Structure formats: C-alpha cells, structure tokens
Amino acid sequence: MTRFYLPDPVAMETLGVALAGALRNGGATVYLKGDLGAGKTTFVRGVARGLGVTGRVRSPTYTLVEGYELPDGMLYHLDLYRISGSGELEFLGVRDLEAPANRIFIEWPERVAPGALPSADLVLSLAVEGDGRSLTADAITERGRQLVQAWRSRAAIGKDA
Ligand code: ADP
Ligand code: MG
Numbered sequence: 001m002t003r004f005y006l007p008d009p010v011a012m013e014t015l016g017v018a019l020a021g022a023l024r025n026g027g028a029t030v031y032l033k034g035d036l037g038a039g040k041t042t043f044v045r046g047v048a049r050g051l052g053v054t055g056r057v058r059s060p061t062y063t064l065v066e067g068y069e070l071p072d073g074m075l076y077h078l079d080l081y082r083i084s085g086s087g088e089l090e091f092l093g094v095r096d097l098e099a100p101a102n103r104i105f106i107e108w109p110e111r112v113a114p115g116a117l118p119s120a121d122l123v124l125s126l127a128v129e130g131d132g133r134s135l136t137a138d139a140i141t142e143r144g145r146q147l148v149q150a151w152r153s154r155a156a157i158g159k160d161a
Pocket of ligand 1: 006007008009011012034035036037038039040041042043107131132133
C-alpha cells in the first residue's frame with residue numbers, strides 16, 4: 001500500500017501526471033474512491049494531461065463517461081455517482097470500453113454491482129485531510145503492482161510512504 005499527501009490541487013494533478021508516465025506502455029483499469037470533493041476528478045485531469053490530452057478535461061458528472069483518443073488507444077473517464085441502475089450501465093456499454101491499450105478511470109465504482117465493471121488493476125482511495133488530500137493506492141493485479149512501482153519512482157513530490 002502506497003500513501004501520498006497532496007497539499008493542494010496542483011500537487012494532486014502532478015501526481016496524476018506521474019501515473020500517466022507509468023501508463024505509457026499500455027492500458028489499465030483504475031477505480032477512484034472517496035467522497036465528493038476528495039479530488040478524484042482533479043487527479044484524472046492530471047492523468048489526461050500526462051497522456052497528452054490537450055483539450056478541456058471535464059468532469060463526466062452528467063455524461064457519466066468522457067472518452068479521449070490517445071495515440072495507441074483510448075482514455076475513458078467515468079463518474080458513476082449519478083447512475084440510476086443497471087439499465088443505464090448497459091446503455092453505456094461499459095464492458096465494451098475494455099481493450100488492452102485502454103486506460104479506464106472510474107469514479108464511484110461502488111455505485112454499481114460488483115462484476116458489472118471492468119475489474120480494477122489499481123484502487124485509489126482519496127480523502128480530505130486538513131487543507132489537503134490523502135491518496136492511498138492498492139494494487140490488485142500484477143499490472144497494478146508494476147504501475148505503482150513505476151509511479152512511485154516518478155512521483156517526486158507529495159510522497160510520504
Ligand atoms: P471529486 O472528483 O473527488 O469530487 P474534485 O477533483 O472535483 O473532487 O475536487 C474538488 C475540489 O477539491 C476542487 O476545488 C479541487 O480543486 C480541490 N482539490 C483537489 N485536490 C486537492 C488537494 N490536494 N488539496 C486541496 N484541494 C484539492
Ligand atoms: Mg469528480
């Protein structure tokens with residue numbers, strides 16, 4: 001388990017950029033847990049930037065999913081907070097988002113039934129801590145472990161564990 005402390009939004013975004021660096025060699029599925037305001041979208045915005053997305057990165061609050069083309073695949077950013085049931089999930093075609101080169105980031109995965117989503121390589125838990133935020137990373141798969149290792153060595157700031 002790896003823990004980071006991010007004193008401000010810039011540090012959060014920079015940590016996302018660092019994970020993107022570890023994600024250049026292929027896809028993965030990452031869950032983001034934590035209350036509203038914990039910094040999940042800010043983190044994914046950093047990931048998108050780090051993967052070379054130059055346009056606006058909006059929160060998928062109402063659209064539920066936003067997709068970005070990468071040179072070798074897709075970045076999908078989901079926010080399931082407002083999902084209303086399994087019908088909507090089917091409509092989204094979540095299972096079809098999975099491909100070896102796709103990077104999939106899912107806010108609020110706990111809103112849907114376990115097994116309804118691509119399974120996670122990495123689970124990130126974010127929380128408000130004082131004026132800043134904490135982020136804890138749990139690797140679930142071998143790919144997840146590999147990512148955490150590469151990510152840690154890239155994250156020069158905010159690392160306290
Ligand atoms: P979530 O997607 O988890 O609801 P957001 O990423 O939208 O959260 O962030 C909510 C607010 O918290 C935003 O105003 C954002 O700038 C701020 N924020 C993000 N990371 C940090 C941080 N490390 N320290 C302080 N504020 C942060
Ligand atoms: Mg959000």
